[in-house]
Amino acid sequence: MCHLRNHSLQKSKPKYLFAGLGTMGFPMAGHLSKNRNLDIYVFNRTSAVSAKWVKKYNGTQLIDLDNCSVKFDGLITCLKDDASIPSVILESGFLDFLKTNSFIVDHSTTSLELSYNNLSAS
Numbered sequence: 001m002c003h004l005r006n007h008s009l010q011k012s013k014p015k016y017l018f019a020g021l022g023t024m025g026f027p028m029a030g031h032l033s034k035n036r037n038l039d040i041y042v043f044n045r046t047s048a049v050s051a052k053w054v055k056k057y058n059g060t061q062l063i064d065l066d067n068c069s070v071k072f073d074g075l076i077t078c079l080k081d082d083a084s085i086p087s088v089i090l091e092s093g094f095l096d097f098l099k100t101n102s103f104i105v106d107h108s109t110t111s112l113e114l115s116y117n118n119l120s121a122s
Contacts, residue, residue, distance in 0.1 A: 014073040015039045017062065017097070019088050021049045024107065025078030032076075033057040041072070045088070065092070071099045079108035 014037070018029040021044040030053070033040045040059035044050040050061045075094055079085055085108055089095065098104075 013037055013039045015070060016074045016076060017041045017072045018076045019043045020078040021053050022080055026053060028078060030057040033059045068097060072097055072102060073099055074103045076105045077108050081109060082111050082114045
């Protein structure tokens with residue numbers, strides 16, 4: 001069982017995980033939550049921020065991945081800097097909870113150097 005709050009969402013909808021609820025991410029995830037055809041799960045390294053988000057918007061707070069059985073159709077990130085990306089995406093284990101053929105959309109604030117490194121690695 002995932003440690004989640006707000007279990008009122010239907011199970012048949014696509015499940016998207018939004019990581020990074022800062023100045024841009026908080027309202028972006030909120031906008032997605034208005035689409036009743038999606039289940040939005042939110043994660044923020046400061047859990048008080050994601051708790052605040054679920055009080056304002058329709059979605060589920062992902063507290064941690066211990067014993068999580070949810071598989072996500074997509075991961076959307078809006079992180080603050082280059083160092084946050086590997087920390088949140090790779091080290092957190094989120095990739096293990098993505099379905100086959102899922103997607104990642106990254107809206108993070110990153111350096112040009114990181115973009116070039118990612119292009120050369122692909």
